[in-house]
Amino acid sequence: MSMIRHGYVAGPLIGLFWALVVATSVAVAFSFATGGAYRPGGLFAALLGAGLGALAVTSPRLAGPAGLCLGAALSITPLSPVVTGAEVSGWAALLAGGAAGAATGWPVAAMMAGCPAGALTRHEFEHAVIRFLTGFGYVFFTAIVLIPFYVMVMTSLKNQSELIRNPLDFSVDLSKGWDLFRSYSELFGQFGFGGYLWTSFLVSVLTVIITLLFAVPGAYAVARLRFTGRAAISRSILLIYMVPMIVLALPIYIAFSMAGLRNSIFGIVLIYPVTTIPVALYMLQGYFRGLPAEIEEAGLMDGLSRLKVIWTITLPLSMPAMASVSLYVFMIAWNEFLLAFMLLDDPSKFTLTRGIASLNSSEIPRQHLMAGSVIATVPIMALFLGLERFMTRGLTAGSVKG
Template identity: 40%
Template structure:
């Protein structure tokens, strides 16, 4: 056989092996999470090597336990989910309100300091988050907003604005300028062009950017840990899960149910926005 034929055969087979292994490796932890969330802890301890749930062991008490408030003997994840939702939704809305005009300005208008703004945004991602965490902890404590959902939201907005401006700007640049020029000829102001032409045209990207911001805020852990650990009523889902996972009081399969509740909203949103999201994030990469 020629080298070409050998290589074609080897890579043809290797390709399928790689695909199968990758699918198993990426999906297995999620499968395991869901599997364990439906069994009582004794079953896990008795049969640690089981890869499915026999029907007689199937239970929903893990979910009841994890969702019920602490007053009712549960873990209060329903409350944590509400906190997470409040923070993530407000972050997404406020970030968009601030980032849309900014990305329009960076994409379309020439103004003093335009280049500096882009550099400033890049610089934000070069520093370890922990470096700003120290002063923010001290400063927010002094202002009295450290142990509150408001303080957390402010930090999340600042963290997500640069990436939102990047995603929106890349898209706005693809809208032909001629549309705006025509409106301008008819005497429309910048504000009117932005609200009545650009925003409707960019709506799909705006929605996917907003959902991406929601996902970042929902998943965030460090600042929730620094700011809110002291007050259980304010815990987000991520913080609640990590705090309870460290202890021995709550059984692991109950916390698996908590993990599923933390993960499912993200997977659903990701399923809805996958295409727009991947295109927004990689814009520019295909040009090399």
């Protein structure tokens, strides 16, 4: 084991593993981008990586340029780090090889930075390993997150026959112009997705408002006021938060069937807030507890009533928490599927998620399904990316204290 803690062993080893990661990533990226046949050249990629790793230890400055040149040069020989199919042009192969080489050379040099060729201290060795793992982590997580969304968007721009001919070809034909967005125009035109979008928006906003109306006073009471049964209430909030929706959905379905509330937006708006109130209550009470009680006490001393204190002191102070709770509740309502699926049958009253579910049939081409998914995903993503700070803080600060 101590052998491994030498620059001339660790360097090539890390280079080898990294080259495999890079070759696979480059092959997948090129395949998905062009639809051509690329695959990692296992053994040759590993050998190239090992060589570059050794170079990175002995002369780190050279590893990057050497990787670029070697990768490109090898790509026209059978020893390429990224093997290409016959129909792939030489230039593309050159590009893929060069990219793989460069993406191996420079990072490996960075990973082995400060490591001499001889014996390594434990610090030097572990730092190199950690840098390798970090690099791997970035590539890995970015890939697993991006690939599905990439597939979603690109599939929605293609048509059925193109998809079946080559499932890997996600390149878009820009010459088609607006015709690329045919699925979208059909969804908005024939399938009434404009209406679903509006319904989803309306339902979500109403859910947020109603949830806050109920949760703010409740959370304040649990967080600040002393009364018997406070601990029990505080616990049952969590408990109710954990009751599975499907267990409740069954009686709700029965009750709504009998009361004639199925197939109505009113019924949906009635039921959504109740599923979100416990979450909101839990998050808000965590935040209220963190607010200094002294300010409120000062307000009380100055003769304000409790309700006045809540209105003029506590609420303005908790605007950030309100924003994050609203965002979270909006997200839950927007993404809700089970209740909408069970309670809505009439296409004129669908929410977006229910609308997408109705696209899942063999008669409807699947680019429509993906286009519908994009329509549902884009607004919530945009909202979320714009307000990401609130979301992150609210989720973590309110729910579980560290």
